Amino acid sequence: MTLFHPAPEQFQVENVLTALGNPTRLEVVRKLAHDCEYGHPCGTLITGVAKSTLTHHWRVLREAGVIRQEPAGRELLIKLRRQEMDSRFPGLLDAVLLAAAQAADSAETDADAEASIA
Amino acid sequence: MTLFHPAPEQFQVENVLTALGNPTRLEVVRKLAHDCEYGHPCGTLITGVAKSTLTHHWRVLREAGVIRQEPAGRELLIKLRRQEMDSRFPGLLDAVLLAAAQAADSAETDADAEASIA
DNA sequence: ACGACTGTACGAGGATCTTCGTACAGTCTC
DNA sequence: GAGACTGTACGAAGATCCTCGTACAGTCGT
Numbered sequence A, B: 001m002t003l004f005h006p007a008p009e010q011f012q013v014e015n016v017l018t019a020l021g022n023p024t025r026l027e028v029v030r031k032l033a034h035d036c037e038y039g040h041p042c043g044t045l046i047t048g049v050a051k052s053t054l055t056h057h058w059r060v061l062r063e064a065g066v067i068r069q070e071p072a073g074r075e076l077l078i079k080l081r082r083q084e085m086d087s088r089f090p091g092l093l094d095a096v097l098l099a100a101a102q103a104a105d106s107a108e109t110d111a112d113a114e115a116s117i118a
Numbered sequence C: 001a002c003g004a005c006t007g008t009a010c011g012a013g014g015a016t017c018t019t020c021g022t023a024c025a026g027t028c029t030c
Numbered sequence D: 001g002a003g004a005c006t007g008t009a010c011g012a013a014g015a016t017c018c019t020c021g022t023a024c025a026g027t028c029g030t
Helices: A013-020 A023-034 A051-064 A082-088 A092-117 B013-020 B023-034 B051-064 B082-088 B092-117
Strands: A067-072 A075-080 B067-072 B075-080
Touching: A013 A023, A013 A051, A013 A092, A013 B013, A013 B023, A013 B092, A023 A051, A023 A075, A023 A092, A023 B013, A051 A067, A082 A092, A092 B013, A092 B092, B013 B023, B013 B051, B013 B092, B023 B051, B023 B075, B023 B092, B051 B067, B082 B092
Parallel strands: none
Antiparallel strands: A067 A075, B067 B075
């Protein structure tokens, strides 16, 4: 049961975009980007989702080249493959993260606006 | 039958990434980016695909905010909404187009390599 | 008005994605 | 070794996506 990690030359734009095009996965990637030095155990990033569902999302992200999963004891530490992604697709990850951050900001602003109305 | 075009504030990252995550649509966007001043009629961008299939792809791209469809006589001219996309998600479209161009290059290199072997 | 043309709308089939529950493999602690 | 823990593998159900054929609306020429 060795997990497949593609080499940077094997990264495909479509796969990366599809992987990041899912709200759950995009949220995970945002959290990982926040402190990308340390790896996070699989179970600590998202709550309220079944384990097997998460496994599915890890697979999609991993096979697109977005994340790396490294065994550490009985856990698998997840890290963003930021450097490799940047070297293959310069600026892509940054642009997506920036866009996602903007979306989160405007969502907060909306919530504030609604709250101030109520 | 007025086609819906979202305002830039309504653009959502997930939709844009999903729209660009499809090979057919990404190819279309690349062609549009090549000369984004002029609009292309719907039928002139891709061949070998059913009309109704194209209509589906135009809808996905349009509702994500990537393209605009303007009536012109009996045709609909398609343009990239590059400026609006850039103002909402800075650098995103450029990064995707760059990545797609790199992918196309490496595909050509692969083809050349295979051809030189054969 | 009529026919040719461009492209959307609708419905259907097949493939893929998302989610879940359950079962299992490895690892850590006692 | 027994039990708790982390996460994958597998199978299934439901939703969504992709593709197509056909039918229709609007426009241009004659």
